[in-house]
Amino acid sequence: MEAGLPADTPRLARTTPAPRIGIVHLGPGAFFRAFNAIWTEEAMAAQGGDWGICAVSLKSPTARDQMAPQDGCFTAVELGPAGETRKVIGAVAEVLVAPEDPALVVSRMADPGVRIVSLTVTEKGYCHEPSTGHLRLDHPDIAHDLSNPDRPRSALGFIVAALRARRAAGTGPFTVLSCDNLPSNGAVVRGVVLEFARALDATLADWIAGTVTFPATMVDRITPATTEADLQRLAQAEGYRDPAMVVHEPFRQWVIEDDFTAGRPAWDAVGAQMVSTVEAHELMKLRCLNGTHSTLAYLGYLGGYETIADTVADPAYAALCERLWADEIVPTLPQPEGEDLQAYTAALMARYRNPAIRHRTWQIAMDGSQKLPQRLLGTIRDNLAAGRVPHGLCLAVAAWMRYVGGVDEQGGAIDVRDPLAADLKAASDSAQTAEAKVAALLAKHEVFDAGLAEDARFREAVIAAYTALLNNGARAAVAARTA
Ligand code: CS2
Numbered sequence: 001m002e003a004g005l006p007a008d009t010p011r012l013a014r015t016t017p018a019p020r021i022g023i024v025h026l027g028p029g030a031f032f033r034a035f036n037a038i039w040t041e042e043a044m045a046a047q048g049g050d051w052g053i054c055a056v057s058l059k060s061p062t063a064r065d066q067m068a069p070q071d072g073c074f075t076a077v078e079l080g081p082a083g084e085t086r087k088v089i090g091a092v093a094e095v096l097v098a099p100e101d102p103a104l105v106v107s108r109m110a111d112p113g114v115r116i117v118s119l120t121v122t123e124k125g126y127c128h129e130p131s132t133g134h135l136r137l138d139h140p141d142i143a144h145d146l147s148n149p150d151r152p153r154s155a156l157g158f159i160v161a162a163l164r165a166r167r168a169a170g171t172g173p174f175t176v177l178s179c180d181n182l183p184s185n186g187a188v189v190r191g192v193v194l195e196f197a198r199a200l201d202a203t204l205a206d207w208i209a210g211t212v213t214f215p216a217t218m219v220d221r222i223t224p225a226t227t228e229a230d231l232q233r234l235a236q237a238e239g240y241r242d243p244a245m246v247v248h249e250p251f252r253q254w255v256i257e258d259d260f261t262a263g264r265p266a267w268d269a270v271g272a273q274m275v276s277t278v279e280a281h282e283l284m285k286l287r288c289l290n291g292t293h294s295t296l297a298y299l300g301y302l303g304g305y306e307t308i309a310d311t312v313a314d315p316a317y318a319a320l321c322e323r324l325w326a327d328e329i330v331p332t333l334p335q336p337e338g339e340d341l342q343a344y345t346a347a348l349m350a351r352y353r354n355p356a357i358r359h360r361t362w363q364i365a366m367d368g369s370q371k372l373p374q375r376l377l378g379t380i381r382d383n384l385a386a387g388r389v390p391h392g393l394c395l396a397v398a399a400w401m402r403y404v405g406g407v408d409e410q411g412g413a414i415d416v417r418d419p420l421a422a423d424l425k426a427a428s429d430s431a432q433t434a435e436a437k438v439a440a441l442l443a444k445h446e447v448f449d450a451g452l453a454e455d456a457r458f459r460e461a462v463i464a465a466y467t468a469l470l471n472n473g474a475r476a477a478v479a480a481r482t483a
Contacts, residue, residue: 005231005241009239012240021050021111022051022107023265025117026058028064028067031219032179032242033089033251036055038076038087041090043267043269049266053092054096055072057095072092075088075234075245076248079247080356109158109162109167116175118178119129126180129446130372131373133188133193134191134195145157160193172261174262176189176190179219179354183286185217186257192248193212215258218282221255222251223246223247223248226245228420249351254267256273256278281336281339283332284339288344290371294325294396295324302408302409308357316478317478319482321349324393325348328390331383332383366417367419369404369424369447376397377449384457391465392481394458394464398466404428409474442462465477
């Protein structure tokens, strides 16, 4: 029970029939609820279809414990600068916890009514090497699933187990729809699914390659973690408790390759963009939004700012963002169809400044080892190839290196959340000087491919930036970069 609420505060209850299931979604976290579930609810309201969602958590029971007592429904709260609006979403018909009954999850995914399996499992959920895109066969979950293919743990294990069952039953394939912040996310998930399947059964891999589609998508909606205050405010406004509620910004954008092997909801009828190729939109979003998000997260956290809005309220940090877009990011982008990049980045700054969205720098700083390649390093590589040294982005990389060292500018411990956190801290601690620390972290080829790590222009720019952070602190380093 949320603290401070009357003990008799009722729980949110479903008031509309749950829709028939047509989608299994892996990763029922806040972003899925603020994004996929809302789009699908609106698509069914617009043009019908049995596209109810079975949401599956691969690890934690939290989402199930939050949603199952409410029969899958939850409140989506849109927080705009001018106020908030609330809507109860009923698209989720069932919530499962995979470790409790893997066979049940496989059977749901193998059900003929299921025609799409979608994913928001974060970058680390693909069990791949971010620098190469290849499957990590030594990943503990992958090693387990290859030995226990009927009782999988990983998203890939579930997808391949379900496809194997469908092939055996003659049910036909489903579409695999990655909704994570990865470049060419459709190709990435296709690649690791096929590598996993081939390690089990080459004929299954061939069948998947020939029948399953893996369209790429670009997804965008800023969705900060729900806080106790959000829960309290909702209960006071609506008179019910809803532990599954989510808060999100007004903006949303979904760009989808229209390549579905067994149909899809009418997402385009409610604003999604169906296109032939997503790559230019993906690069635009991953580099302009997620690249500056990570920059602001590390430099903002080190500078003592709690949220993105707090960080860009500092004129030097806002100026750094503008400088990055103009000089180091937009020049590397192909022109996405129908987009005005100047207007896009101006809208991004307005989104960052939204005072109602308290998006913590610490939250965005998570999993940097899985995020840096597609958010910062690809952009840096393209600048270097064009003969430019992107000093602003190199400052962001240096800030990430300072951050994973685990000690803030006041000497306090940083709670670093990252699959490689211990390894990265050990590398940083193994060296004493700025130059040696940078070298030790550049040697982590899970993050930095050899070509980039050995580029002297990049290495020297990161060492200079790291030294500035050590000597002067993040705020001064940012101010100096934008003077
Ligand atoms: C953020 C993203 O937490 C993070 O890493 O950069 O979740 C970001 O809010 C979304 O990609 C916005 O669409």
